[in-house]
Structure formats: C-alpha cells, structure tokens
Amino acid sequence: MSLGNLVRNHGSPSKMPSQSLPLRRALAVLCLVVLVWGVNWPITKMIVREVSPLWSTAFRCAIAAVALGALLLARSQFIVPKRGDIPVVLSTSLLHMSAYSVLVAAGLQFLPAGRAIVLGYTTPIWVMIGARIFLSESITAGKAIGVVAGLAGLAVIFSPASLDWTDRHALIGTGLIMLAAFCWAANIIYVRAHKWISSPFQLAFWQVTLAFIVLSVTALAVDGIPHIDWTPRLIGLLLFSGIVCTALAYWAMSVANRSLPAITTSLGLLATPALGIVSGVAILGESWEPFLLIALALLISGIAIGIADEKRKAAKVSE
Numbered sequence: 001m002s003l004g005n006l007v008r009n010h011g012s013p014s015k016m017p018s019q020s021l022p023l024r025r026a027l028a029v030l031c032l033v034v035l036v037w038g039v040n041w042p043i044t045k046m047i048v049r050e051v052s053p054l055w056s057t058a059f060r061c062a063i064a065a066v067a068l069g070a071l072l073l074a075r076s077q078f079i080v081p082k083r084g085d086i087p088v089v090l091s092t093s094l095l096h097m098s099a100y101s102v103l104v105a106a107g108l109q110f111l112p113a114g115r116a117i118v119l120g121y122t123t124p125i126w127v128m129i130g131a132r133i134f135l136s137e138s139i140t141a142g143k144a145i146g147v148v149a150g151l152a153g154l155a156v157i158f159s160p161a162s163l164d165w166t167d168r169h170a171l172i173g174t175g176l177i178m179l180a181a182f183c184w185a186a187n188i189i190y191v192r193a194h195k196w197i198s199s200p201f202q203l204a205f206w207q208v209t210l211a212f213i214v215l216s217v218t219a220l221a222v223d224g225i226p227h228i229d230w231t232p233r234l235i236g237l238l239l240f241s242g243i244v245c246t247a248l249a250y251w252a253m254s255v256a257n258r259s260l261p262a263i264t265t266s267l268g269l270l271a272t273p274a275l276g277i278v279s280g281v282a283i284l285g286e287s288w289e290p291f292l293l294i295a296l297a298l299l300i301s302g303i304a305i306g307i308a309d310e311k312r313k314a315a316k317v318s319e
Contacts, residue, residue, distance in 0.1 A: 029256045030256040033249050033256065036248075036249050037272045037275075038117070038275025038276040038279050039245070041280065043237055043283075044056070044105055045113045047105075047238060053105035053106040054102055056238070061208045061246075062212045063239060064247045065209045067242065067246075067248070068204050071248075072205055077201070078202075081203060082197045087194065089206050089210065093211045095190075097207055097208055098211045100181075103179050103180035104177060107119075107180065108173070112280055113280035114280035114292060116177050118273050118292055118296050118299065119174060120181055121303075122178070122181050122299060123185050124185075124306065125299070126182060128146065130186070131192065142310075142312070143309050145302070146302040146303060146304075147306070149301050150298065152298050153295040156291055156295040157292065162292065201250065263311045277296065
C-alpha cells in the first residue's frame with residue numbers, strides 16, 4: 001500500500017455529503033494543505049522549545065478538537081461513533097494522533113525540521129512492506145522498485161556522510177522519528193483493513209479528543225503540571241498548529257479528496273517534505289543538506305512509483 005491508500009482512507013465515503021469544487025479551486029485547496037503541513041514541522045520545533053512534547057501535543061489536540069467539533073456542528077455532520085468504528089477511532093487516536101505526534105515532537109528537539117520531515121515521510125515505504133506481511137498484499141515489480149528506491153534514500157540519510165554517528169542527540173532524534181513513522185504505518189495498515197461506517201472526517205473529532213485525554217493523563221504522570229510562559233507568540237503557534245494545520249487542514253483534505261482523482265492528491269502530497277525542508281530553512285535558518293535532498297528525491301521517486309503501480313493495478317481490476 002502506498003500514500004495513495006492513505007489519501008483514500010482519509011477520503012469521504014458515500015454517506016458524506018457531496019462538496020466537490022471546480023478543478024482550479026480544488027488544486028488550490030490541495031496546495032494549501034501541502035503548504036500548512038510542510039510549515040507545521042518547523043512550527044512544532046519552535047513549540048517544543050518552550051513546551052514538552054507530551055503537553056504541546058495534548059494542547060494541539062485540545063485546540064483541534066474544539067475547532068473540529070465546531071466545524072462538524074456547523075455543517076450538521078456531528079455524530080457519535082458507531083460500535084464498528086470504535087476500533088479505528090482507537091487505532092488512529094493512539095497510534096497516529098498520540099504516539100506519532102509525540103514522537104515527532106520529541107525527535108524535533110534533537111533534529112533539524114528538514115531532516116525530521118524526510119524521515120517521517122518514509123512511512124509509505126513501511127506501509128508497502130507491512131501490507132505484504134500483515135494483509136498479504138502482493139509486492140508487484142513496480143512496488144518492489146519503489147521500496148528499493150525508498151530504502152536507497154534511507155541509506156543515504158544514514159550514511160556517515162549525512163549522519164554523524166558520534167552525535168548522540170542526532171541518533172536519538174533519528175530513532176524517535178523512525179519509531180514515529182512505524183507507528184503511522186501501523187495505523188495506516190489497520191485503516192486499510194477497516195470497514196468504514198461513518199466518514200473519517202466525522203470521526204476525527206473523537207480521535208483528537210481521545211488523544212487529548214490520553215496525552216494529558218500521560219503528561220501529568222511523566223512531566224507533572226506544566227509551568228509555561230504563555231507568551232502571545234507561543235499561543236499563536238499552538239493555535240496555528242491546532243486550528244490551521246490540524247482541524248482546517250483535515251477538513252480541506254476531505255474536500256480535495258472529493259474533488260480530485262486519488263492519484264492527483266497522492267502525488268500532490270509528496271511535495272510536503274520538500275516544503276518542510278524549505279520552511280525549515282526559511283523559518284528556522286536551517287542549512288541546506290545536499291545528501292538530504294538526494295535522499296528526498298529517492299524517497300519521493302519510490303513512493304510515486306508505488307502509487308502509479310497501484311493505480312495501474314486498480315485500473316486493471318475495474319476493467
């Protein structure tokens with residue numbers, strides 16, 4: 001399974017009201033999502049300089065829950081999850097919105113945002129491998145090439161020319177981001193097998209709400225009551241991350257999914273790590289890493305090959 005499956009799993013089942021946009025506007029919405037998701041990595045890095053990863057993620061989930069709840073109520077789409085959707089609520093909340101987000105935030109304490117986002121977006125490669133192991137999905141020639149290209153990109157990142165193996169902080173940060181990628185991949189593999197009752201967008205409120213509860217209890221146990229200097233800058237960063245990068249981006253992605261072919265959204269999202277690198281340079285003053293750009297090119301090529309191969313396979317099945 002490639003990133004294309006991730007896009008479809010965040011799409012809209014037939015129960016969701018139609019809200020297609022004209023092509024030009026839909027592409028603009030997709031570009032906006034890619035932009036805010038890319039920018040969110042350096043934003044998160046700035047937040048964890050002032051707030052622990054557990055508390056910062058809990059606050060972001062709380063803000064996103066309020067925004068999503070208001071949006072769903074305004075659109076008359078607020079629902080209570082059906083029993084059959086409880087497993088996917090738990091999976092996404094615990095593996096993606098809690099574990100993935102906290103591990104990324106923790107990793108960003110040790111790594112530049114650009115390097116972290118490239119490592120984080122190795123997820124589709126692990127999904128292709130995991131889907132073969134756990135879902136018995138076939139590894140076609142195209143997917144095999146995609147996996148090899150992605151692993152080659154990872155090899156470049158881990159090469160001594162790119163990664164200082166004597167830097168303990170760099171190794172810890174890399175390990176945390178890789179573990180985050182595995183958690184996200186595990187969630188995607190489960191979502192792949194789930195039979196949806198309500199739409200993913202309708203369940204998002206419950207997922208971030210549960211994540212907030214779990215993260216808050218964990219943060220209290222691990223970090224204790226937070227002592228935070230609530231500056232306007234920090235509040236603005238948290239609001240931007242929670243409202244724009246989480247709640248509104250999730251809604252905008254659901255609109256783009258209904259208005260564009262799945263392969264368009266899948267390939268469009270591949271620009272996210274590139275924008276993450278650019279925003280890390282522009283916002284945080286990070287340096288350009290030539291080896292990181294080579295690794296990114298290999299990873300994107302591998303994922304794109306996997307997406308294209310899957311679309312060809314799906315087209316043959318539908319014929």
